[in-house]
Amino acid sequence: MDDVVSAWLTRAQRELHRPLAEVLGARTAKAFSTLHISTAGELLNHVPRRYLTGTETTDLSRLVPGDEVALVADVASVSSYPINGPGRRERLELTLTDGRSQLPVTFFGKDWLVGYWRKQFTTSSHGIFVGKVGSFHDRPQLTHPDFVMFDADGRITGKADKKTMATQVMRHGLVGLYPATSKLPTWTIAECATLVLAQAGAQDDTLPDWLREQADLPPLWDAFEEVHHPHDPASAARARERLIWEEAIATQVTMAARRRRAAGRSAPACPPRPDGILADFDATMPFTLTGGQQQVGRTISAELSGSTPMQRLLQGEVGSGKTLVALRAMLQVVDSGHQAVLLAPTEVLAQQHHATIRGLLGELGAGRVLGAPEHATGIALLTGSMNAASRRDATTRIADGSAGIIIGTHALLTGKVDFADLGLVVVDEQHRFGVEQRGVLTSTPDQHPHELVLTATPIPRSVAMTVFGDLQVSSLRELPAGRADVQTTVVDVGSHPAWLSRAWQRAREEVAAGHQVFIVCPRIDAHEPDPASSDQRPSATVEEVCEMLAGGPLRGLPLEALHSRLDPDRKQAVMDRFVAGQTQVLVSTTVIEVGVDIPNATMMVIMDADRFGVSQLHQLRGRIGRGQLPGLCLLVTDAQPGTTTRERIDAVAATRDGFQLAELDLAQRHEGNILGASQAGRSSPLRLVKVLEHAEIITAARELADAWIARDPEDPRLLDMVAATEQLAEGDLMEQG
Known part of the structure; x- marks a missing residue:
């Protein structure tokens, strides 16, 4: 263990964070890495999934x-x-x-x-x-x-x-x-857990006595002993519940500590101006804000006016107008002489945001140039693949303050970007970034910028308390007036192969009517790893679908491919032609999942829809029906009726309620590393807590965490728990690169 890390850990935490190689040897520790287990504590929390008699x-x-x-x-x-x-x-x-x-x-x-x-x-x-x-x-x-x-x-x-x-x-x-592997059978895991317990010996508890008594929890090390060496099913269940509470409390204490730290920081006060760029924008805005946008806008405006950093999550349905709310917040900050950053997870989305915001602002985004309006500001775009000259120009305008609005990707997190006076950080699609990644921009040595996090993935309350416990939550449920309906249909090619031919015929009809079509594939080409399981046929690729359509069902139609391996200039050129209507069919991977706004796109065909998650399907579907034209989304699959996979696809077809789909999505996947960078679902501080199943425990744990930090904020056990939990998150961030 790193000496710096071990310095702040008490004996119990030091034992839990002891590298497994020290206890079991390097060879055995390497075998456990496939289960994402690298410390003694992670092994002790790897509990039997069931008990047999x-x-x-x-x-x-x-x-x-x-x-x-x-x-x-x-x-x-x-x-x-x-x-x-x-x-x-x-x-x-x-x-x-x-x-x-x-x-x-x-x-x-x-x-x-x-x-x-x-x-x-x-x-x-x-x-x-x-x-x-x-x-x-x-x-x-x-x-x-x-x-x-x-x-x-x-x-x-x-x-x-x-x-x-x-x-x-x-x-x-x-x-x-135990959850096991071929190289680590359940018996071996049991023997290793026994050895770790024997070496650890008796340890102090990680929670204070009053908290354990209030929650009626057994001592932690007794729980470890009982869950791995159970005397009866009831005692094993009670021991497992203590470990669930341990995870929930550790997460909530860490979130409470972050809220406490934020409350003690100062942020630049950005009160609204009656005669600034925001007022000019509102006066020329070609549409009316929804009631929800107005209400959330007032809340954000009030928080930006204060000297305590705003920390707010704005969740809303696909197409609910989150970007417009964020832009108005950015303009309020610019009015106060500060800069605002919009952080996007992909280059396609960053470029789309750049084009959208430039289009919305018009001359107000021209910067301080001759003939520009009095309150105009500059807009800078920074992505990792920009050439040296473009990058140098962008970083210069960011550093000298001539760019009041900055839009970019992870390139903004490198530490090589100097901001003139950062006042607001907007993070789009929070699930693509971890808390620590957001902190790169918000953890400045003097004043801390305000923070607005956007997500189009609706979140149940228990998830919001766990994943976004350091943020206040607002929701946009109302869609702007004039948005058309989207019909979603499952194309069961397993039972009805001919239905796919009808899908391509339907695509031709949309194009003939002057509209555009998205076709989404799970992979780029046959060399890319396949999400299909061993008993499934290979999933569709952009390469093969393009070739098949251009030579057959859609022969003669302007058709192009879009995916992440294209160089940035070509990628942008493909999108520009589709936006301009020069291309009528776009065959793509999920790079168009978020942010792409083509009102004339009325149809989407998702190949092998069973290879995508619920949230992905919902997000993809949100790319159509964005104007006044009705949309049609076809989910192509050979998943058999009655299977979990087919139930997932049928659920997406049955509703456009993202909040309802979010619960289904979460129930079918792991929560991900909620405190660090990874959101994929395996490297996570939550090994036992399921945020839907354990919603009551999470709620109670939050109350206990708040009480603990209010009662004794300098309790070494509390400081240990926060430091150890955040160390896990930072370690995950380092693994992400």
Whole structure:
């Protein structure tokens, strides 16, 4: 562990953050890295997903080839056969049964080893078998599973060696089954957890006594012992609940500390001016703000007027007008002599924002040039792929203050950009950035800029409290007047292959009517990693779909491809031609997922829609129906009705309520690293907390966290918990590069 890190950790936290290699050795620690486990605490929080007793039975009819399983079954038959060839080798065949279905199991080995195994597997004996389900003659089977056998009372019989199961993982008839890998079977994980607990010994608790008593929680180290070595199902469940509370409280204490720090900082006060650039913009704005935009605008304006940094999340449906609200906030800051930054996750979105804001401002965005309006300001765009001359021009105008509005990507976070007087940071699509990444711009040594975070992914309240606990939340639910409806239809090519031909015919009809069409594919070409699973056909690529359409169903139509591998100039040229209507069909990856605004685009075909998440599908669909023309979104899939995948796609087709879809989306994926940079869902401080399932715990944890920080803000345990949690987030940010 880094000496700087260990300096601020007390003994208990130091033990939890001890590198696994120090405890288990480098080789074993490397194997755990595939489970995103690198410290003793992460291993202790890697708890069994369920517990088995030696007397229950698994439903064998539900087994699927490729799954890692731990099953309990009876031995129906045992046979052994010699294997021809050198060496005295034999094949041992078992038939397992649950009383209804059967499963073949095969072992290979020396004759003496097979003889030893055969003594373990008497007819009607009962055992747990752990391994990967294979297939033989189109039937599931197990080959060389780990196993442990039981008598009728659920007690271990035979000799349990290291590979099969050590007796310490069997207490009072309960066996913990861990999320495992082929190189780390459940037995090995159990042995490693036992070793970590033995080396750690007795430790002080990480929570104060009064807090544990109020939440009725057992001591942390007792919970670790009980969850890995359970005496009964009830005590195991109580221990697991303590670990869930630990995660929830650690997250909420960290968020509370951030809110407390923010309240003690100063920000530039930016009160509205009656005669500035914002007033000029409002006077020439060609449309009327919705009621929601007006209300949120008033809230933001009041917070910008104060000397405490605004920290606000604005969530709203696709097309609800968040960008306009953000622009008006930026103009209010410019009126006060400060700069405003809009941080976008992709170059396409940054360029789109740049074009949109320039178009909205007109002469007001021309800068201090001859003939420009009195209150005009400059607009600068900065992205990573800009040539040296363009980048130098942009950074110069940012540094000397001639650019009041700055729009850019991660290039703004490099530390090589000097701002003249930064007053507001707007972060678009928050789920693409972590808290620490936002902090690069907002953690300045003197005054702290105000912060406005935008997201088109609606968020349930429990998620908002957890993911955005350092922000106040506003919502835009009302769509601007005149927005057309979008019909969404599932094109089931598995059951009706001919429906795809009709989809292309429908695309031709839209083009013939003077409209434009998006076609979205999961991949660029066959060399890109495929999101399809091993039992699915390869997913569609931009390259092959372009070739197929240009030579067949859409022959003769102006058609182009757009994806992330195009150089920036070509990418921009493709978008410019589509915006101008010169291209009528755009085949693209998800680079058009957010921000792209083409009112004339009325149709979208999403190929292999089952390869996308709910939020992605909802965001993609939001690219059409943005004007007064009705839209049509076709979700092409071969996912079978009744499957979870198909239910997800059907749900998107059934509603345009992003808040409803957000709950479904969150329920089907992990929450991601809410405190750091990663949002993908695996490297996360939340290993056990599920923000929908544990909403009540999260709410109570927030109240306890606020009480703790108000009662004793200098409690070493509290400071340790915040520092350790933020260290995890910073480590994730470093991994992100």
